[in-house]
Amino acid sequence: MRTIGVVVNPIAGMGGRVGLKGTDGKVEEARERGAEPRAPERAIAALEALAERAPDARILTYGGRMGEEYAREAGFDPEVVGEPAGDQTTADDTRRAVREFAQSGVDLILFVGGDGTAVDVTEALDEAEAASESEDEIPILGVPAGVKVYSAVFAVTPEAAGRVVADFDRTERREVNDIDEEAYREGEVRAELKGIAEVPVADDLQSSKQVGGGTVESLAVGVADDARQDAGTTYVLGPxxxxxxxxxxxxxxxxxxxxxxxxxxxxxxxxxxADEILANLGEQNVVVVSPIGGQGFVFGRGNDQISPDVIRRSEVEVVASKPKLDGVGVLRVDTGDDEVDDDLRGWRKVRVGRFERRMMKVV
Structure with a gap:
Protein backbone atom coordinates (compact mmCIF):
# COMPACT_ATOMS: atom_id res chain seq x y z
CA MET A 1 0.00 0.00 0.00
CA ARG A 2 1.45 3.33 -1.08
CA THR A 3 1.31 6.47 1.02
CA ILE A 4 0.67 9.54 -1.13
CA GLY A 5 0.88 13.16 -0.03
CA VAL A 6 -1.67 15.28 -1.89
CA VAL A 7 -1.55 19.07 -2.01
CA VAL A 8 -3.75 21.31 -4.17
CA ASN A 9 -3.22 24.93 -5.13
CA PRO A 10 -6.93 25.82 -5.40
CA ILE A 11 -6.36 29.07 -7.33
CA ALA A 12 -4.03 27.60 -9.97
CA GLY A 13 -5.07 28.35 -13.54
CA MET A 14 -7.77 30.88 -12.67
CA GLY A 15 -6.13 33.56 -14.81
CA GLY A 16 -6.05 31.52 -18.01
CA ARG A 17 -9.62 31.70 -19.28
CA VAL A 18 -9.86 35.43 -18.52
CA GLY A 19 -6.67 36.29 -20.38
CA LEU A 20 -4.31 37.00 -17.47
CA LYS A 21 -1.73 34.34 -18.50
CA GLY A 22 -1.21 33.37 -14.89
CA THR A 23 -2.54 33.89 -11.38
CA ASP A 24 0.56 35.09 -9.52
CA GLY A 25 -0.46 38.37 -7.90
CA LYS A 26 -3.65 38.46 -9.97
CA VAL A 27 -6.13 36.41 -7.95
CA GLU A 28 -8.50 39.28 -7.15
CA GLU A 29 -8.39 40.60 -10.70
CA ALA A 30 -9.12 37.11 -12.00
CA ARG A 31 -12.13 36.85 -9.70
CA GLU A 32 -13.36 40.29 -10.78
CA ARG A 33 -13.22 39.07 -14.37
CA GLY A 34 -15.39 36.10 -13.44
CA ALA A 35 -12.69 33.44 -13.28
CA GLU A 36 -13.67 30.05 -11.93
CA PRO A 37 -11.27 27.71 -10.09
CA ARG A 38 -9.80 25.07 -12.36
CA ALA A 39 -7.80 23.04 -9.88
CA PRO A 40 -10.66 21.34 -7.96
CA GLU A 41 -12.10 19.38 -10.88
CA ARG A 42 -8.59 18.39 -11.97
CA ALA A 43 -7.69 17.21 -8.49
CA ILE A 44 -10.84 15.09 -8.32
CA ALA A 45 -10.19 13.58 -11.76
CA ALA A 46 -6.66 12.56 -10.78
CA LEU A 47 -7.72 11.13 -7.44
CA GLU A 48 -10.61 9.21 -8.96
CA ALA A 49 -8.19 7.62 -11.45
CA LEU A 50 -5.90 6.75 -8.53
CA ALA A 51 -8.82 5.28 -6.56
CA GLU A 52 -9.78 3.10 -9.50
CA ARG A 53 -6.28 1.59 -9.71
CA ALA A 54 -5.26 1.71 -6.04
CA PRO A 55 -8.34 2.03 -3.79
CA ASP A 56 -6.32 1.09 -0.72
CA ALA A 57 -3.78 3.89 -1.14
CA ARG A 58 -3.13 5.86 2.04
CA ILE A 59 -3.71 9.57 1.40
CA LEU A 60 -2.14 12.33 3.48
CA THR A 61 -3.30 15.84 2.68
CA TYR A 62 -3.93 19.37 3.91
CA GLY A 63 -7.34 20.51 5.04
CA GLY A 64 -10.24 21.88 3.02
CA ARG A 65 -9.55 23.10 -0.51
CA MET A 66 -5.89 22.14 -0.31
CA GLY A 67 -6.76 18.48 -0.78
CA GLU A 68 -9.08 17.06 1.87
CA GLU A 69 -12.34 17.98 0.10
CA TYR A 70 -11.30 16.46 -3.20
CA ALA A 71 -9.81 13.30 -1.70
CA ARG A 72 -13.08 12.62 0.07
CA GLU A 73 -15.09 13.28 -3.08
CA ALA A 74 -12.89 10.76 -4.92
CA GLY A 75 -13.74 8.11 -2.30
CA PHE A 76 -10.70 8.23 -0.01
CA ASP A 77 -10.67 8.73 3.75
CA PRO A 78 -7.60 11.00 3.95
CA GLU A 79 -5.41 11.79 6.93
CA VAL A 80 -5.28 15.58 7.35
CA VAL A 81 -1.80 16.68 8.46
CA GLY A 82 -2.49 20.40 8.69
CA GLU A 83 -4.70 23.33 7.75
CA PRO A 84 -4.03 26.46 5.67
CA ALA A 85 -3.09 29.45 7.80
CA GLY A 86 -5.89 31.72 6.55
CA ASP A 87 -8.97 31.92 4.36
CA GLN A 88 -6.81 32.44 1.27
CA THR A 89 -4.24 29.74 0.62
CA THR A 90 -0.64 30.73 -0.08
CA ALA A 91 2.65 29.28 -1.26
CA ASP A 92 3.69 29.03 2.39
CA ASP A 93 0.77 26.67 2.99
CA THR A 94 1.96 24.47 0.13
CA ARG A 95 5.49 24.41 1.52
CA ARG A 96 4.28 23.51 5.01
CA ALA A 97 2.23 20.66 3.58
CA VAL A 98 5.25 19.31 1.71
CA ARG A 99 7.39 19.41 4.85
CA GLU A 100 4.70 17.46 6.74
CA PHE A 101 4.58 14.87 3.96
CA ALA A 102 8.37 14.50 4.02
CA GLN A 103 8.41 14.00 7.79
CA SER A 104 5.68 11.37 7.43
CA GLY A 105 7.71 9.42 4.89
CA VAL A 106 5.29 9.45 1.95
CA ASP A 107 6.11 7.42 -1.14
CA LEU A 108 5.21 10.27 -3.51
CA ILE A 109 3.85 13.81 -3.44
CA LEU A 110 1.04 14.49 -5.89
CA PHE A 111 0.44 18.20 -6.38
CA VAL A 112 -2.17 20.09 -8.38
CA GLY A 113 -1.13 23.40 -9.91
CA GLY A 114 1.26 24.95 -12.41
CA ASP A 115 4.94 25.75 -12.58
CA GLY A 116 4.84 28.03 -9.53
CA THR A 117 3.40 25.23 -7.44
CA ALA A 118 6.01 22.82 -8.84
CA VAL A 119 8.75 25.21 -7.68
CA ASP A 120 7.21 25.50 -4.19
CA VAL A 121 6.94 21.73 -3.86
CA THR A 122 10.48 21.07 -5.13
CA GLU A 123 12.16 23.70 -2.99
CA ALA A 124 10.28 22.72 0.18
CA LEU A 125 11.08 19.07 -0.41
CA ASP A 126 14.77 19.83 -0.97
CA GLU A 127 14.86 21.76 2.32
CA ALA A 128 13.06 18.99 4.22
CA GLU A 129 15.33 16.27 2.86
CA ALA A 130 18.46 18.31 3.59
CA ALA A 131 17.30 18.88 7.18
CA SER A 132 16.65 15.18 7.71
CA GLU A 133 19.95 14.20 6.06
CA SER A 134 18.06 11.43 4.31
CA GLU A 135 19.62 9.90 1.21
CA ASP A 136 16.20 8.85 -0.10
CA GLU A 137 14.52 11.33 -2.45
CA ILE A 138 10.74 11.46 -2.47
CA PRO A 139 9.36 11.61 -6.03
CA ILE A 140 6.77 14.17 -7.06
CA LEU A 141 4.19 14.33 -9.84
CA GLY A 142 2.14 17.28 -11.03
CA VAL A 143 -1.49 17.38 -12.10
CA PRO A 144 -1.56 20.16 -14.72
CA ALA A 145 -3.89 22.94 -13.59
CA GLY A 146 -1.89 26.13 -14.11
CA VAL A 147 -1.76 28.48 -17.07
CA LYS A 148 1.98 27.92 -17.43
CA VAL A 149 3.11 24.30 -17.45
CA TYR A 150 6.70 24.39 -18.71
CA SER A 151 8.21 21.86 -16.30
CA ALA A 152 8.82 18.20 -17.05
CA VAL A 153 7.28 16.99 -13.78
CA PHE A 154 3.64 16.95 -14.94
CA ALA A 155 1.49 14.16 -16.28
CA VAL A 156 -0.17 14.95 -19.61
CA THR A 157 -3.69 14.90 -18.06
CA PRO A 158 -5.18 14.61 -14.56
CA GLU A 159 -6.36 11.07 -15.25
CA ALA A 160 -2.90 10.08 -16.42
CA ALA A 161 -1.46 11.43 -13.17
CA GLY A 162 -3.69 9.14 -11.13
CA ARG A 163 -2.72 6.12 -13.20
CA VAL A 164 1.00 6.89 -12.98
CA VAL A 165 0.87 7.28 -9.18
CA ALA A 166 -0.81 3.90 -8.88
CA ASP A 167 1.47 1.99 -11.24
CA PHE A 168 4.98 3.50 -11.34
CA ASP A 169 7.92 1.30 -10.35
CA ARG A 170 10.93 3.57 -10.93
CA THR A 171 11.83 7.25 -11.10
CA GLU A 172 14.13 9.60 -12.97
CA ARG A 173 15.40 13.15 -12.51
CA ARG A 174 13.48 15.86 -14.39
CA GLU A 175 13.56 19.63 -14.71
CA VAL A 176 11.38 22.12 -12.85
CA ASN A 177 11.10 25.40 -14.75
CA ASP A 178 9.22 28.65 -14.23
CA ILE A 179 8.90 31.95 -16.07
CA ASP A 180 8.49 35.58 -15.06
CA GLU A 181 4.72 36.16 -15.29
CA GLU A 182 4.99 39.94 -15.57
CA ALA A 183 7.38 39.60 -18.51
CA TYR A 184 5.12 36.87 -19.93
CA ARG A 185 2.13 39.25 -19.85
CA GLU A 186 4.25 41.76 -21.81
CA GLY A 187 5.00 39.17 -24.47
CA GLU A 188 8.43 37.97 -23.35
CA VAL A 189 9.26 34.45 -22.19
CA ARG A 190 11.98 34.30 -19.54
CA ALA A 191 12.23 30.66 -18.57
CA GLU A 192 14.55 29.62 -15.78
CA LEU A 193 15.59 26.26 -14.39
CA LYS A 194 14.42 26.25 -10.77
CA GLY A 195 15.29 22.74 -9.66
CA ILE A 196 15.54 19.03 -10.36
CA ALA A 197 13.08 16.50 -8.96
CA GLU A 198 12.62 12.75 -8.94
CA VAL A 199 9.56 11.87 -11.04
CA PRO A 200 7.98 8.52 -11.94
CA VAL A 201 9.07 7.06 -15.26
CA ALA A 202 6.01 6.86 -17.52
CA ASP A 203 4.90 7.50 -21.09
CA ASP A 204 2.16 9.89 -19.91
CA LEU A 205 4.55 12.63 -18.75
CA GLN A 206 5.18 15.80 -20.69
CA SER A 207 8.57 17.09 -21.74
CA SER A 208 10.04 20.48 -20.95
CA LYS A 209 8.91 23.16 -23.37
CA GLN A 210 11.25 23.61 -26.30
CA VAL A 211 11.30 26.23 -29.01
CA GLY A 212 10.30 24.89 -32.41
CA GLY A 213 12.70 25.51 -35.28
CA GLY A 214 12.40 25.92 -39.03
CA THR A 215 10.71 28.46 -41.27
CA VAL A 216 6.99 29.10 -41.05
CA GLU A 217 6.69 31.79 -43.70
CA SER A 218 5.07 29.56 -46.30
CA LEU A 219 2.43 28.14 -44.00
CA ALA A 220 1.67 31.68 -42.73
CA VAL A 221 1.07 32.79 -46.33
CA GLY A 222 -1.25 29.82 -46.85
CA VAL A 223 -3.37 30.56 -43.77
CA ALA A 224 -3.51 34.28 -44.58
CA ASP A 225 -4.58 33.56 -48.18
CA ASP A 226 -7.41 31.37 -46.93
CA ALA A 227 -8.47 33.96 -44.35
CA ARG A 228 -8.69 36.76 -46.92
CA GLN A 229 -10.82 34.58 -49.19
CA ASP A 230 -13.15 33.46 -46.37
CA ALA A 231 -15.44 36.48 -46.31
CA GLY A 232 -17.38 36.70 -43.05
CA THR A 233 -15.29 34.02 -41.33
CA THR A 234 -13.88 34.87 -37.91
CA TYR A 235 -10.31 33.75 -37.25
CA VAL A 236 -9.24 33.08 -33.65
CA LEU A 237 -5.44 33.20 -33.70
CA GLY A 238 -3.61 31.54 -30.84
CA PRO A 239 -0.31 32.45 -29.15
CA ALA A 274 -12.54 33.58 -23.41
CA ASP A 275 -15.65 35.77 -23.06
CA GLU A 276 -14.27 38.35 -25.50
CA ILE A 277 -13.54 35.64 -28.04
CA LEU A 278 -17.06 34.23 -27.71
CA ALA A 279 -18.56 37.69 -28.11
CA ASN A 280 -16.75 38.17 -31.43
CA LEU A 281 -17.52 34.79 -33.00
CA GLY A 282 -19.74 34.70 -36.07
CA GLU A 283 -21.56 32.04 -38.04
CA GLN A 284 -18.29 30.62 -39.42
CA ASN A 285 -15.19 30.48 -37.22
CA VAL A 286 -11.69 29.05 -37.51
CA VAL A 287 -9.28 28.57 -34.60
CA VAL A 288 -5.63 28.57 -35.66
CA VAL A 289 -3.18 27.06 -33.17
CA SER A 290 0.30 25.56 -33.16
CA PRO A 291 1.51 22.78 -30.86
CA ILE A 292 4.04 23.54 -28.13
CA GLY A 293 7.45 22.36 -29.23
CA GLY A 294 8.70 19.31 -27.37
CA GLN A 295 5.31 18.66 -25.76
CA GLY A 296 2.83 18.58 -28.62
CA PHE A 297 -0.04 20.23 -26.76
CA VAL A 298 -2.47 21.97 -29.12
CA PHE A 299 -4.92 23.03 -26.40
CA GLY A 300 -4.56 23.27 -22.64
CA ARG A 301 -1.12 24.81 -22.30
CA GLY A 302 -0.89 28.61 -22.52
CA ASN A 303 -4.06 29.10 -24.57
CA ASP A 304 -6.88 28.50 -22.07
CA GLN A 305 -8.65 31.56 -23.48
CA ILE A 306 -9.64 29.28 -26.37
CA SER A 307 -12.24 27.60 -24.21
CA PRO A 308 -14.26 24.47 -24.99
CA ASP A 309 -17.22 26.71 -25.91
CA VAL A 310 -15.05 28.49 -28.49
CA ILE A 311 -13.79 25.19 -29.90
CA ARG A 312 -17.31 23.77 -30.21
CA ARG A 313 -18.31 26.67 -32.46
CA SER A 314 -15.21 26.59 -34.64
CA GLU A 315 -13.16 24.62 -37.09
CA VAL A 316 -9.65 23.94 -35.84
CA GLU A 317 -6.58 24.43 -38.03
CA VAL A 318 -3.28 23.24 -36.60
CA VAL A 319 -0.12 24.73 -38.11
CA ALA A 320 3.50 23.80 -37.46
CA SER A 321 6.89 23.57 -39.10
CA LYS A 322 8.12 20.12 -40.06
CA PRO A 323 10.96 20.17 -37.50
CA LYS A 324 8.50 20.94 -34.72
CA LEU A 325 6.28 18.00 -35.69
CA ASP A 326 9.31 15.74 -35.92
CA GLY A 327 10.13 16.70 -32.35
CA VAL A 328 6.73 16.01 -30.82
CA GLY A 329 5.69 12.72 -32.45
CA VAL A 330 2.01 13.07 -31.51
CA LEU A 331 -0.28 15.98 -30.66
CA ARG A 332 -2.10 16.30 -27.34
CA VAL A 333 -5.19 18.09 -26.05
CA ASP A 334 -6.23 18.94 -22.50
CA THR A 335 -9.11 21.44 -22.69
CA GLY A 336 -10.71 20.40 -19.40
CA ASP A 337 -13.79 19.12 -21.26
CA ASP A 338 -13.75 15.36 -21.91
CA GLU A 339 -16.27 15.54 -24.76
CA VAL A 340 -14.32 18.24 -26.60
CA ASP A 341 -11.05 16.35 -26.06
CA ASP A 342 -12.60 13.18 -27.50
CA ASP A 343 -13.87 15.09 -30.55
CA LEU A 344 -10.39 16.51 -31.18
CA ARG A 345 -8.57 13.19 -30.87
CA GLY A 346 -7.72 11.04 -33.86
CA TRP A 347 -5.86 11.76 -37.09
CA ARG A 348 -5.72 15.38 -38.20
CA LYS A 349 -4.17 17.26 -41.12
CA VAL A 350 -1.59 19.78 -39.95
CA ARG A 351 -0.56 22.58 -42.30
CA VAL A 352 3.24 22.57 -42.71
CA GLY A 353 3.48 24.79 -45.82
CA ARG A 354 1.46 27.00 -48.09
CA PHE A 355 -0.34 24.00 -49.54
CA GLU A 356 1.33 21.00 -47.90
CA ARG A 357 -0.20 19.16 -44.94
CA ARG A 358 0.94 16.26 -42.81
CA MET A 359 -1.23 13.72 -41.01
CA MET A 360 -0.65 13.75 -37.26
CA LYS A 361 -2.38 11.80 -34.51
CA VAL A 362 -4.01 13.69 -31.65
CA VAL A 363 -4.02 11.60 -28.45
Missing part, protein backbone atom coordinates in the same frame (compact mmCIF):
# COMPACT_ATOMS: atom_id res chain seq x y z
CA UNK A 240 3.22 31.63 -30.19
CA UNK A 241 5.70 32.55 -32.87
CA UNK A 242 4.25 30.25 -35.53
CA UNK A 243 0.76 31.75 -35.39
CA UNK A 244 2.45 35.11 -34.87
CA UNK A 245 3.79 34.78 -38.41
CA UNK A 246 0.20 34.35 -39.60
CA UNK A 247 -0.82 37.53 -37.79
CA UNK A 248 2.06 39.41 -39.41
CA UNK A 249 1.05 38.10 -42.83
CA UNK A 250 -2.47 39.42 -42.18
CA UNK A 251 -0.95 42.83 -41.57
CA UNK A 252 -1.09 43.36 -37.83
CA UNK A 253 1.14 42.94 -34.81
CA UNK A 254 -0.63 40.47 -32.60
CA UNK A 255 -0.13 39.72 -28.93
CA UNK A 256 2.69 37.12 -29.00
CA UNK A 257 1.47 35.20 -25.95
CA UNK A 258 -2.23 36.05 -26.22
CA UNK A 259 -5.17 35.18 -28.46
CA UNK A 260 -6.31 37.65 -31.13
CA UNK A 261 -9.52 37.72 -33.20
CA UNK A 262 -9.58 38.82 -36.88
CA UNK A 263 -12.30 39.02 -39.53
CA UNK A 264 -12.43 40.56 -43.01
CA UNK A 265 -9.29 42.63 -42.60
CA UNK A 266 -10.22 43.95 -39.14
CA UNK A 267 -8.72 43.06 -35.78
CA UNK A 268 -11.73 42.55 -33.52
CA UNK A 269 -9.85 41.82 -30.29
CA UNK A 270 -6.25 41.72 -29.10
CA UNK A 271 -5.11 39.56 -26.20
CA UNK A 272 -8.72 38.46 -25.75
CA UNK A 273 -10.25 36.56 -22.86
Missing amino acids: GSTVGAVKAELGFEGSPLGVDVWRDGEVLALDAS
